[in-house]
Amino acid sequence: xxxxxAIAYLFLAPFLILFSVFVLGPAIYGLWISLHVWNPLLDNHxxxxxxxxxxxxxxxxxxxxxxxxxxxxxxxxTVASVPLLLLIPxxxxxxxxxxxxxxxxxxxxxFAPYVLGVAVISxxxxxxxxxxxxxxxxxxxxxxxxxVQVPWAWISLVGITVWWTLGLNTIILLAGLKGISAExxxxxxxxxxxxxxxxxxxxxxxxRPVMTFxxxxxxxxxxxxxxxxxxxxxxxxxxxxxxxxxxxADQGLTQNQMGAATAMSYLLFAVLAAVSVxxxxxxxxxxx
Amino acid sequence: MSALAxxxxxxxxxxxxxxxxxxxxxxxxxxxLPLLWMFLTSFKTDFDAISSPAxxxxxxxxxxxxxxxxxxxxPILQWFLNSVIAATAQTLIILVTAxxxxxxxxxxxxxxxxxxxxxxxxxxxxxxVIFLIPNYLIVQNLGWLDSxxxxxxxxxxxxxxxxxxxxxxxSLPAEIEEAARVDGAGDFRIFWQIxxxxxxxxxxxxxxxxxxxNWNDFIWPIYVLLSPENLTLQxxxxxxxxxxxxxxxxxxxxxxxxxxxxxxxxxxAQKQIVESVANSGIKG
Numbered sequence: 001x002x003x004x005x006a007i008a009y010l011f012l013a014p015f016l017i018l019f020s021v022f023v024l025g026p027a028i029y030g031l032w033i034s035l036h037v038w039n040p041l042l043d044n045h046x047x048x049x050x051x052x053x054x055x056x057x058x059x060x061x062x063x064x065x066x067x068x069x070x071x072x073x074x075x076x077x078t079v080a081s082v083p084l085l086l087l088i089p090x091x092x093x094x095x096x097x098x099x100x101x102x103x104x105x106x107x108x109x110x111f112a113p114y115v116l117g118v119a120v121i122s123x124x125x126x127x128x129x130x131x132x133x134x135x136x137x138x139x140x141x142x143x144x145x146x147x148v149q150v151p152w153a154w155i156s157l158v159g160i161t162v163w164w165t166l167g168l169n170t171i172i173l174l175a176g177l178k179g180i181s182a183e184x185x186x187x188x189x190x191x192x193x194x195x196x197x198x199x200x201x202x203x204x205x206x207x208r209p210v211m212t213f214x215x216x217x218x219x220x221x222x223x224x225x226x227x228x229x230x231x232x233x234x235x236x237x238x239x240x241x242x243x244x245x246x247x248x249a250d251q252g253l254t255q256n257q258m259g260a261a262t263a264m265s266y267l268l269f270a271v272l273a274a275v276s277v278x279x280x281x282x283x284x285x286x287x288x
Numbered sequence: 289m290s291a292l293a294x295x296x297x298x299x300x301x302x303x304x305x306x307x308x309x310x311x312x313x314x315x316x317x318x319x320x321l322p323l324l325w326m327f328l329t330s331f332k333t334d335f336d337a338i339s340s341p342a343x344x345x346x347x348x349x350x351x352x353x354x355x356x357x358x359x360x361x362x363p364i365l366q367w368f369l370n371s372v373i374a375a376t377a378q379t380l381i382i383l384v385t386a387x388x389x390x391x392x393x394x395x396x397x398x399x400x401x402x403x404x405x406x407x408x409x410x411x412x413x414x415x416x417v418i419f420l421i422p423n424y425l426i427v428q429n430l431g432w433l434d435s436x437x438x439x440x441x442x443x444x445x446x447x448x449x450x451x452x453x454x455x456x457x458x459s460l461p462a463e464i465e466e467a468a469r470v471d472g473a474g475d476f477r478i479f480w481q482i483x484x485x486x487x488x489x490x491x492x493x494x495x496x497x498x499x500x501x502n503w504n505d506f507i508w509p510i511y512v513l514l515s516p517e518n519l520t521l522q523x524x525x526x527x528x529x530x531x532x533x534x535x536x537x538x539x540x541x542x543x544x545x546x547x548x549x550x551x552x553x554x555x556x557a558q559k560q561i562v563e564s565v566a567n568s569g570i571k572g
Contacts, residue, residue, distance in 0.1 A: 007475050008398035015389035016404075018381075018445035023411050026422035033422060040425065095311045098304045108558045109316050113323070113560070115554040117504030120543045123529050124326045127536045135325060138342040165317070165561040167564060175566035210569040224415055227506045230524060245417050246509070252421040253511045265417045271416060 030262045038259035045259070052263035061253070063260050068238060070247035071268070073229075077243060078222040081158045085218045086211075088162060089169035094203075096170070097177045107174070111167030118164075118227030124234050125160045153233045155242050160228055165221070169214050176210030177203070212283040216276050223272055244268050312434055323547075330354070335537040355543035364542060366399050367524040372549075374439040374520055382498045383441070383491060386449030391484040393450065394457035395465065402421040408447045420507070427512055431555050438512040439520060443502055449494055452564075456490035457483060493560040496553060500561075503550055521546040 009016075034052055038047040055061040056068075080114040092110060096103055113121060128135045129146035137144055146156045184202045195200060203210075229235055235242030242250075248268070253260030295542070324344065329337055330353050331346040340347070392398065393405050421441050426434075432438040456556050465478050465484075473481070503521070510523040519527065521542075528542040554561060 002399075004396065005398035005400075008392040008396040008401075011388045011392035011475070011479070012397065013452060015385040015445075018441070019408065019411075019447070021426065022423060022442040022445035023419065023447070024407065026419045026426060027411070027425070030418055030423040032344060033425075037453070040428070055382055060493075092311075095308050095315075098308045100304060100308065100312065104559075106312050106316060107562055108555075109319055111558075111562060111565075112551065112554060113319060115500055115504075115550050116547050117522045117525075117550075118506050119504075119525040120363075120546050123525050123539050123543050124322060126529065127329070127539060128325065129321060130534075130536075133338050133534060135341045137346075152485060162434060163322070167319075171562055171565045172569035173309070175570055179570060213569045220415065224417065230510075231529065248417055249420060249507060249511065253424060258421050258425075262421050265415075265421070269415055269418055273413075276413075 016075065022062075031266065034257055034262035034266055036259045038262075039256045040255055040258060048259070049138050049282065052260045053267065055260065056173070056242075056263060057266060061265070063257075066239070066247060067244075067264055070242050070244045071271075073239075073241055074223055074225065074244040075155060076154060077161075077225050077229075077241075078219060080154060081161050081222045082215070082218050084158065085165065085169055085222070086163050086215065089166050089214075090173050090207075091168045092166065093173040093177055096174050107167075107171060110170050112282060113164045114167050116164075121164050121232065122231035125156070129156050129232070145234050147278075149237055150240050153237065157228050157241060161225070162224070169218060172214055173207065176207045180206035208283065212280060215283070216279055219275060219279065220272060223268075319542040326453055326540050326543055326547075329537055330544045332537045334535050334537055337540075338534065352547070353535075354545075356538055357528075357541050357545070360538075362524065362527060362543065363536060364521075364524060364528075366517050367519050367521045368545060370436055370439075370518065371503055371520040371522075371546075374436050375439045375499045376384055377436075378444045378502045379495050379498040381444040382449045383495060385444065386494070387453055387484065387487070387491065388479070389450045390453035391483055394454045395462075395483075396475065412447045412451060416507075420511070423508075426513060433512055434514040434518050436518070438503075441511055443505065443508070449484070451496065451499075452494055453490060456487055460486055489560065492557070493564050496557040497564065499553065500550055525552075 023249075033045075035049060036047050037052075038045045052063075056064050058064055096106060100106065104115050124149065129137075131137060131145045131148055133144065134146070136146065144152055146152050180202065184206065185198060188202050190196045224245055225243050226249070229241045229243050230246055233241040235246055244264070248264045251264065252258045328344045328346055331349050331351065333346075333348065333350055333352060336347055393401065393408075419442075427442060428432055432441070445499045460483065464482055468478050468482055505562070506522045506526075509520050510526060513519050513523055516527070524544055525539075525542050528539050532538040
C-alpha cells in the first residue's frame with residue numbers, strides 16, 4: 001500500500017472500526033445467528049442450517065402463523081398509510097408552491113411533529129384517543145374504541161402516523177415542484193390546458209424522480225413501524241396490530257428465540273428489497 | 289442553489305387564491321392543536337384532565353404535574369440528563385469520525401476506494417431491524433447492556449453522516465485545497481484548516497440531525513436499557529405511561545419535557561433541517 005493509501009486509511013480508520021463492529025459485523029453475524037437455534041441464556045447454540053427459514057414457510061410450525069400474521073399487520077399498515085402519505089403531502093406541497101406569505105412558517109409548522117420522537121407523539125395520542133377519557137371522543141360526543149378495536153385501531157395508527165410525518169414528504173415534494181420549470185406550465189397554458197390537464201401533463205411527470213424516492217422511503221418507513229403500535233395499541237386487540245418489527249423484537253429479545261427472530265428479520269429485509277426494486281421498475285416503465 | 293428558494297414565475301402573476309390560505313391554515317390547525325393540548329394538559333390537575341377533556345384551558349392552572357414528576361418515583365431528571373449526554377456524545381463522535389472518513393472518500397485516492405464506498409452506501413438501504421439482535425449480543429459481550437455506552441456508540445457507526453458530508457465535500461471548489469497543497473500543506477492541515485471551516489453549515493446540519501435521531505430513538509433503548517435510573521427520556525415515557533396511566537397531566541408533562549429541547553433545536557435550525565430534507569429527494 002502506497003503512502004497516499006496509508007494516509008487515506010488513517011482518515012477512514014476511526015469510522016471504519018465503528019462501522020465494522022456495529023454495522024457490517026452485525027449484518028453478517030445476524031445471518032450466522034439465523035442458522036442456529038440461538039437462546040442467549042444457553043451456552044450451546046445448535047447449528048440447524050436453513051431450518052429457521054424453512055419453519056417460517058411451514059404452516060403449523062412454532063413461528064410461521066404468528067410471523068405471517070405480523071407481516072400481514074405490517075402490510076395492512078403500509079397499504080393504508082402510504083397512499084395517504086403521498087396524496088396529502090402532495091396536496092399541501094401544491095398549496096405551498098403558490099406565492100404564499102409566511103411560507104417558511106407554514107413549512108416549519110408542518111414539519112414540527114416529525115422532530116418529536118415516536119414515544120412523545122404516541123403517549124400524546126394515546127391520551128387524545130383514549131376511548132373513555134380521551135379528548136377526541138369528548139369533542140365529538142362519541143364512544144369510538146379508537147385504540148382497542150379494529151378497524152379503529154388501524155385508523156388511529158395510520159392517522160397518527162400521517163399527522164406525525166406528513167411534513168417530511170411535503171418538504172421533499174415541494175422541492176420537487178419547485179424544480180419544475182415555469183415554462184412548461186406556460187406552454188401547457190398556451191395549448192389551452194386547464195388545471196387538471198396541467199397537473200397530469202406537467203406536474204406529475206415533472207415529479208417522477210422525486211416521487212420514486214418518496215414512495216420508496218415511505219414504504220420502507222411504514223414497513224418498519226414499531227413505536228406507535230407498541231405504545232398506543234400494544235399490538236392489540238389480541239395481536240391484530242402487532243407489526244413484523246414488534247414480533248421480531250419480541251421473539252428475539254424477550255422470548256430469547258434469536259435464531260428464529262434473525263431469520264425473520266432477513267426475510268423481512270428480502271421482502272422490502274423486492275418491493276423497492278419492483279417500485280423502481282414500475283416508476284421507470286410508467287409513462288403516465 | 290437552495291432547493292426551496294422561490295422561483296421566478298413570469299406570466300403567472302395572478303394573485304394567490306384565498307382558498308390556498310384557508311387550506312394552509314386548516315392544516316396548521318390540525319398539526320398544532322394536538323401539540324397545544326399536550327402543553328395545556330400538562331398544566332391541569334388530574335381531576336381537571338379527566339373531567340373536562342374537551343376544554344383545553346387548565347382550570348385551575350397548576351404546575352403540580354411537573355412537581356410530581358420531579359419528586360416522584362421515576363427519575364425523570366436523570367433520564368433527561370442521560371438523553372442530553374448520550375445525544376451530545378454521539379453527535380460529537382459522528383462529527384469527528386464521519387468528517388474524516390468523508391474527506392478521504394471525497395478527496396483522497398486510495399486502494400479499494402470504490403469497494404469501501406460501495407459497502408458503506410449499501411448499508412444505508414438495510415433496515416434497522418437487521419442490526420437489532422446481533423448488536424444486542426455485541427453490546428452484551430462488551431458489557432454495555434444497561435449503560436449509556438450502548439446508546440452512544442453503536443448508533444454512531446451509521447453510514448448517513450459519511451454519505452451526507454461526502455456529498456458536501458465534493459461540492460466544495462477544489463482550487464483552494466490545490467493552492468494549499470502547492471504551498472506545501474499536507475492532507476491533515478488541508479482537512480483541518482480548509483475543508484472543515486468551509487463545511488461549518490453542513491457540519492451544523494449533521495449535528496442537529498444526529499442529535500435529533502439519537503434523542504428520539506425508541507426501539508433500541510427500550511431493549512438495551514433496563515434499570516429505571518439508566519433510561520433515557522423516550523423509553524422513560526413508556527414507563528411513565530405505565531406508571532401514571534390515567535394521570536394524563538403527568539404523562540403530558542413528561543412528553544413536554546421530552547419535546548421542548550428538540551422543538552427549541554428545530555426552531556433554531558429549521559432552515560438547515562428543512563433544506564437538507566428538501567435536498568434528499570432531489571439528490572437522492
